[in-house]
Amino acid sequence: MLQYKKLSKTYPDGTEALKEVSFEVEKGDFLVIIGLSGSGKSTLLRCTNRLIDPTSGEILWNGEDIASLTQNQLRPVRRKIGMVFQQFNLVKRLSVLYNVLSGRLGYMDNWKSLTYRFSKEDKDKAMKALERVGLTKQAWKRASELSGGQQQRVGIARALMQEPEIILADEPVASLDPVLAHTILGYLEKLNKEDGITVICSLHYLDLVQRYATRVIGLRDGRVVYRGTGEDIRNMT
Ligand code: ADP
Ligand code: ADP
Numbered sequence: 675m676l677q678y679k680k681l682s683k684t685y686p687d688g689t690e691a692l693k694e695v696s697f698e699v700e701k702g703d704f705l706v707i708i709g710l711s712g713s714g715k716s717t718l719l720r721c722t723n724r725l726i727d728p729t730s731g732e733i734l735w736n737g738e739d740i741a742s743l744t745q746n747q748l749r750p751v752r753r754k755i756g757m758v759f760q761q762f763n764l765v766k767r768l769s770v771l772y773n774v775l776s777g778r779l780g781y782m783d784n785w786k787s788l789t790y791r792f793s794k795e796d797k798d799k800a801m802k803a804l805e806r807v808g809l810t811k812q813a814w815k816r817a818s819e820l821s822g823g824q825q826q827r828v829g830i831a832r833a834l835m836q837e838p839e840i841i842l843a844d845e846p847v848a849s850l851d852p853v854l855a856h857t858i859l860g861y862l863e864k865l866n867k868e869d870g871i872t873v874i875c876s877l878h879y880l881d882l883v884q885r886y887a888t889r890v891i892g893l894r895d896g897r898v899v900y901r902g903t904g905e906d907i908r909n910m911t
Contacts, residue, residue: 675701675872676722676840681731681741683717683896691717693896694731699874699889704866706883707876708900709893715876718893719842722874723755724748756833756871758862760845762825766818770809770828773817774800777835796835803831807861823854830861841865843875847882855879859886884908 676699683692691714699705707715721728724740733740740751756777764773775792778800792800804810807827812820817828826846833841843862847855863886865871877883883890884907892900 675699675703675735676874677732677734678718679732679734681718681721681733682729683714683721683726684729691896692721692728692731695893695896695898697891697898697901699872701872702866702870703889704863704873704875704886704904705889705891706887706904707874707891707893708878708880708883709876710878713893714896715893716844717896719757719844719874719876722840722842723752723757725757753836754839756836756838756841758826758829758833758841758843758846760848762822762829764817764825764828764832767816769814770804770817770820771797771800771813773828774803774831774835777803777832800831800835803834804828806834806865807831822850823857826850826854826858827861830858830865834865838871840872840874843873845876845878848878855882856885862886880907880911884911 678695678697680694680696681692682694684690695718707718709715720726722733728741731741743751775796778796779790801810801813804813807830809824809827812824817825847858850858859882862873862875866873884904887904887907890902890904890907891898
């Protein structure tokens with residue numbers, strides 16, 4: 675489904691964050707990228723929806739190379755890729771519902787939702803997305819009134835507004851306690867299994883990796899140092 679071919683990213687300061695990274699993602703995978711802080715996980719995820727531009731290499735999807743698309747060509751691609759962030763990235767003084775609705779406008783245009791007039795259909799869709807993560811009662815609360823775990827569920831609902839084929843989750847549970855980590859990953863697993871959404875998620879705890887991953891990529895210093903299945907990891911321990 676997605677094919678990364680010799681993807682490299684060198685930041686302007688010379689940091690080589692990704693060095694010829696190659697691997698494949700199958701439709702329906704719950705692919706976990708594991709690696710220490712600084713190994714390139716976030717850079718890899720951000721290249722995938724072109725929040726940042728890779729330096730060289732390809733990301734093939736449906737016959738197109740995401741890495742070489744122009745900004746205009748990127749729009750329809752980004753519309754099918756939802757993103758969930760470690761720090762949730764909500765607009766905290768806005769309502770939960772508006773944060774979810776902002777997903778309708780694309781991957782990071784939270785602020786536009788202040789002036790954009792959403793349709794009744796959009797609002798119904800946002801309420802449905804909140805229902806998927808069990809937060810309909812919180813729709814009219816400010817995002818700042820919610821707990822961290824609830825805020826991340828809003829982040830997932832916002833990604834769902836795009837009706838994504840892929841959800842990219844960048845350390846989605848790194849700022850949550852272990853119990854909440856399972857709750858959040860459980861929601862991502864549900865969307866993966868029930869809705870067939872392909873999930874690409876970075877994590878750094880092996881116990882979480884073996885519980886949720888169908889496929890695993892290990893990164894160290896920007897290189898792929900491990901490839902395996904969730905089964906491989908489970909059989910190791
Ligand atoms: P991870 O998500 O695994 O923690 P990152 O992709 O954030 O890894 O970082 C990979 C490497 O790239 C690190 O050395 C990091 O310091 C560096 N890096 C990340 N973002 C930038 C940036 N904007 N400019 C320069 N270096 C960066
Ligand atoms: P994470 O660990 O979640 O990837 P960081 O705290 O490392 O996030 O980085 C936060 C922001 O700072 C990101 O936008 C990243 O690109 C940028 N960044 C990270 N490392 C560097 C660096 N060495 N130089 C410049 N920017 C960086």
